[in-house]
Amino acid sequence: DFSFFRRASDFLKHGMSSTQDTKAGEEDVEGVPYEEPEEDLVEDRKSPSSLGSGGRSRSVSTPVRPSTAQQDKLKALKVEDIPDASARLFWLKYFQNKTDVSERTFYEALKMEFKDSVPKFVRIVSHFVISVKKRAKYDRTKFERRVDLLAFKRFVCRFGHERKNGWKAALDCVKETLFEENKTRSGKLLASLAPWYHADIPINKMKSILLAEKNWGKFLVREVSPKDWNKLEVVYTKELGRGQVGSRRKIVKLRPKQGIWVWVGANGKALGNKSLKVALKAMTNGRDPIQAPHSQDDYYVTTSSGEKMQSFYKVAGSVTL
Numbered sequence: 279d280f281s282f283f284r285r286a287s288d289f290l291k292h293g294m295s296s297t298q299d300t301k302a303g304e305e306d307v308e309g310v311p312y313e314e315p316e317e318d319l320v321e322d323r324k325s326p327s328s329l330g331s332g333g334r335s336r337s338v339s340t341p342v343r344p345s346t347a348q349q350d351k352l353k354a355l356k357v358e359d360i361p362d363a364s365a366r367l368f369w370l371k372y373f374q375n376k377t378d379v380s381e382r383t384f385y386e387a388l389k390m391e392f393k394d395s396v397p398k399f400v401r402i403v404s405h406f407v408i409s410v411k412k413r414a415k416y417d418r419t420k421f422e423r424r425v426d427l428l429a430f431k432r433f434v435c436r437f438g439h440e441r442k443n444g445w446k447a448a449l450d451c452v453k454e455t456l457f458e459e460n461k462t463r464s465g466k467l468l469a470s471l472a473p474w475y476h477a478d479i480p481i482n483k484m485k486s487i488l489l490a491e492k493n494w495g496k497f498l499v500r501e502v503s504p505k506d507w508n509k510l511e512v513v514y515t516k517e518l519g520r521g522q523v524g525s526r527r528k529i530v531k532l533r534p535k536q537g538i539w540v541w542v543g544a545n546g547k548a549l550g551n552k553s554l555k556v557a558l559k560a561m562t563n564g565r566d567p568i569q570a571p572h573s574q575d576d577y578y579v580t581t582s583s584g585e586k587m588q589s590f591y592k593v594a595g596s597v598t599l
Contacts, residue, residue: 381423474567
């Protein structure tokens with residue numbers, strides 16, 4: 279456990295923001311609405327007043343839960359609500375009127391839909407980018423990866439709608455946005471999911487990862503929520519001295535029609551770039567990423583009972599394209 283408390287100091291509000299103005303390759307975007315990120319979090323590792331009966335005390339802000347009306351709206355989501363016609367046909371073809379399927383079932387269908395794509399690449403996208411962690415239906419004490427209509431809609435809106443060639447180019451858009459490519463000495467092209475992308479990592483787990491000493495000064499990117507398809511949260515830490523480390527959370531938004539990612543610069547002006555990687559570099563002042571689990575070579579997809587699947591379902595490492 280870590281001890282968190284809120285601190286409204288000028289240093290945190292201004293000193294941890296990017297001090298860079300618009301760089302070469304960035305495009306100014308006027309009139310972009312901006313939602314203020316959550317307040318900074320600070321951990322005091324030395325202050326005796328922060329220590330409780332167990333040596334540490336903890337105070338974490340509770341995430342705002344969706345209202346009853348919002349929950350009803352999510353439950354009422356139908357296939358017809360998927361904005362892209364080709365994506366709707368895909369879902370109806372393989373899953374009919376179901377609103378929720380297992381990630382493994384979804385992967386098999388996605389592999390059939392995109393026959394020209396490398397199966398391992400499709401598997402990584404299905405597992406890390408599209409599916410969400412939910413309680414297992416047959417055992418509510420365990421979790422499993424599943425794809426419901428809300429998660430599928432997020433994927434379609436972000437990568438397969440109002441983009442060039444729509445749904446048919448969705449995987450190409452994912453590769454361009456969330457994957458990093460490198461060439462081997464033999465000339466082979468290897469692609470791997472960006473190490474900074476932590477998908478739907480829970481907020482409490484994110485905090486413990488951020489404040490691990492080996493991750494000080496680094497950043498990660500996580501999903502805001504399944505319904506916020508056009509937003510990603512960028513979080514990074516900075517050592518403040520005197521045994522304290524602070525974290526800063528920012529939002530980067532996608533404008534699909536223009537194909538650009540928008541964020542707020544140090545001067546409060548909205549900036550945009552077609553490359554998410556360029557946006558992240560500017561927002562974090564070039565910090566190194568915190569390695570996500572998928573970047574580990576021994577990461578396997580597991581069943582809800584915790585057993586490893588056969589090696590065919592290993593989803594970590596690089597993919598030869």
